[in-house]
Amino acid sequence: DIHVTQSPSTLSASVGDRVTITCRASQSIGSWLAWYQQKPGKAPKLLIYKASNLEYGVPSRFSGSGSGTEFTLTISSLQPDDFATYYCQQYSSYPTWTFGQGTKVEIK
Amino acid sequence: QLQLQESGPGLVKPSETLSLTCSVSGGSISSESYYWAWIRQPPGKGLEWIGSIYYSGSTYYNPSLKSRVTISVDTSKNQFSLKVSSVAATDTAVYYCARLDRFLHYLDYWGQGTLVTVSS
Numbered sequence: 001d002i003h004v005t006q007s008p009s010t011l012s013a014s015v016g017d018r019v020t021i022t023c024r025a026s027q028s029i030g031s032w033l034a035w036y037q038q039k040p041g042k043a044p045k046l047l048i049y050k051a052s053n054l055e056y057g058v059p060s061r062f063s064g065s066g067s068g069t070e071f072t073l074t075i076s077s078l079q080p081d082d083f084a085t086y087y088c089q090q091y092s093s094y095p096t097w098t099f100g101q102g103t104k105v106e107i108k
Numbered sequence: 109q110l111q112l113q114e115s116g117p118g119l120v121k122p123s124e125t126l127s128l129t130c131s132v133s134g135g136s137i138s139s140e141s142y143y144w145a146w147i148r149q150p151p152g153k154g155l156e157w158i159g160s161i162y163y164s165g166s167t168y169y170n171p172s173l174k175s176r177v178t179i180s181v182d183t184s185k186n187q188f189s190l191k192v193s194s195v196a197a198t199d200t201a202v203y204y205c206a207r208l209d210r211f212l213h214y215l216d217y218w219g220q221g222t223l224v225t226v227s228s
Contacts, residue, residue: 001171034214043204043218044155050212087155091213095168097145099155 002027002092006100012108019075021103023088028068032091035064035073038102039084047086048073075105083107110135112205112219119225120199126192126224130205137186138163143208145215146179146190148201156201160208161188195226 003026013019023033031051036044046055048064051071061076075082088100116128130144137144146158159169161179169177173192181188192199202223206215 032213036215038155043206043221044215045218046214046216049209049214055216089155089157089215095160095213096170097157097160097208097213099147099157102154 001096002029002090002098004088004090004098004100006088006103008103009101010104010106012106013078014108015078015080017078017108019078019082019105021073021086021088023066023071023073023090023100025069025071025090025092027092029090029092031067033064033066033071034089035062036087036089037082037084038087044087078105110207110217112207112217114203114205114219114222116222116224118223119227120195121228122196122226123194126190126195126199126226128190128203128205128222128224130188130190130219132186132188132207137181137188138183141210143168143210144181144188145206145208147204147206147215148199149204149221150198150201158190158192158203162210197226200224200226 005024033051035048038044047058052064063074085102085104087102111133113131120126143160145160159179161167161181176193178191202221204221205219207217
């Protein structure tokens with residue numbers, strides 16, 4: 001089984017900060033990684049798919065990069081609406097889909 | 109606009125079977141481009157993929173849940189369903205249904221989620 005490790009689990013930041021969240025896969029998954037934002041009491045919202053493709057309507061301050069086993073989600077200038085929990089999700093053969101453990105972005 | 113809506117009991121007794129249905133509107137569940145997925149989230153914890161189904165009935169399950177999970181599809185009703193047998197308190201979670209792009213492997217439309225509590 002392919003495991004995904006997301007870090008950090010919690011991140012404290014201020015409005016305007018550049019924020020980076022990392023996901024590492026135990027084996028190469030090519031570019032099959034997506035990122036989601038979840039706010040309390042709501043379903044997750046797709047931000048990025050296939051590692052670096054911005055979902056329609058998502059602000060351009062969000063970006064994704066990486067391939068193989070290491071991936072990052074970057075928020076270039078953190079906005080008040082961005083305080084939330086972020087999850088990566090990988091796809092691998094079988095097929096199976098697995099989520100990272102989540103990163104909570106808190107106000108510093 | 110595609111919409112998904114979960115329905116089913118909010119309380120299930122230990123050792124019994126949890127049953128949920130996801131109704132899809134604004135689009136066809138028989139589209140060749142998508143799988144349909146169940147995901148759950150225990151209170152205060154992260155997301156767990158339960159399984160996915162194609163309109164043809166092909167299913168893919170999380171290996172850790174496979175022995176207790178059954179996902180089925182009813183194309184005539186534009187619905188798909190989840191059954192989890194022999195539930196325990198650890199199955200208490202918000203259960204989400206979602207659409208999964210078959211080629212790009214992301215979940216783009218989600219239901220609002222439904223809390224299922226396992227308790228006697």
